[in-house]
Amino acid sequence: MARAATTADVFNAVAEPRRRQIVDLLAAGEISVNELVQLLGLAQPQVSKHLRVLREVGVVDVRDEGRQRLYRLNGQALKPIHDWVKAYEHTWNQRFDLIDDVLAELKAQEEDDANFNGEGDHTG
Amino acid sequence: MARAATTADVFNAVAEPRRRQIVDLLAAGEISVNELVQLLGLAQPQVSKHLRVLREVGVVDVRDEGRQRLYRLNGQALKPIHDWVKAYEHTWNQRFDLIDDVLAELKAQEEDDANFNGEGDHTG
DNA sequence: TTGACGCATTCCCATATCGGCATATGATTG
DNA sequence: CAATCATATGCCGATATGGGAATGCGTCAA
Structure with missing residues (x-):
């Protein structure tokens, strides 16, 4: 068996530094993919992939706005992590x-x- | 480039459920490898491997006691995780x-x- | 010394990753 | 309709994983 999928749970999803960075950026509010691309300095496909992982574990939500997709943070999904380390x-x-x-x-x-x-x- | 090494940081090390389980067990105090093997129901080599990862990121410390190796938790290494989710x-x-x-x-x-x-x- | 015990390391393999690149999909504009 | 913008997906290659099995190695007992 290989390493668990990044989408297996929040712990795996957030183990990637870029994805934590995305979460941090989204803390300010809704951001479009292109804006994230600018802010992160990554290629657009990679950003979309990271966002997909975060979506699959419920850390972010999406909203369609014309031809843009606005991502927003859903901090509640991070609760399991907090619950664990809090101990x-x-x-x-x-x-x-x-x-x-x-x-x-x-x-x-x-x-x-x-x-x-x-x-x-x-x-x- | 592949996924970051499990030993890259605490986030990656602790993304593995077994390793979180080990941390939880060590919260009670020092435990030998064999005891962990019993408690986890895993094969001994896998337990040693998980412990190695946790050691490399500083989450656990070891102490030699005869032919046993007693592992103990170093909770401070988990602080970066807490600092991040706390926000x-x-x-x-x-x-x-x-x-x-x-x-x-x-x-x-x-x-x-x-x-x-x-x-x-x-x-x- | 020989053997048993406790633990770590090594090799093998199927799998999933992340980034780069090309391309597909969907919405808007001309 | 065609062209363009915004985003998602697919394929590739290099890499590291986690479990299984075998083995290495230090320590203790007989």
Whole structure:
């Protein structure tokens, strides 16, 4: 068996840098193929091919406008990627450590409250 | 030119479902190759190959323990993926719509201020 | 030392890629 | 209708893939 098709899922579709670039460009709004060709500096057929891949996985939608085709981003299709990496965000994001601290402090306060309703510890 | 190597970057490395599965399994802690073979139900050589790819892009680290090799996750290597998709989180997360509203409101206020400050030209 | 174990590497093969190029399709204009 | 513009598709070649099977190699046990 060979490598999975680029259209197999969003992960494969977006593994290609050019396609991520297209997504980034479409973030600004609807763009025609020709405009993308200009912006990317690629040949028109390659752009159309990349767009086809993105279409097949639902990352972009098309709309016919005369003889142009306006592509637009459908960010929702990227959600599976975000859902997956989000689980590993804590490994580089210090904020999660702070959340841990806050939670620990809250828990300690609860225990204090349970024992004695007195002065609150506010040290860091 | 063919498709970019799986070791070209994290995006390509993680496009393979098996490798994401390995990452998910390693989230629990260090695991030996044999354990991964059991958990994945794959042949040992394929697992070693997948691990090699993940190693080359820095997603996993290895440690020798006798005749075993213990793999561990290095979540930081996944950050580029998160950084990229994060920009599109607002398309499915309602919370960001609220932020959008606030930003739009702020922008409207700024424009009001600009007009008030004496921008003579009035387009529209 | 011999053998068994744990893992990595190598070879083979069917497959799908991406880019270049030519061409087909569809809409607009003359 | 013919010509042109905007886009999509088809074919080509070079390349790397992922799984299967065999093998290499270091480590531990007898």
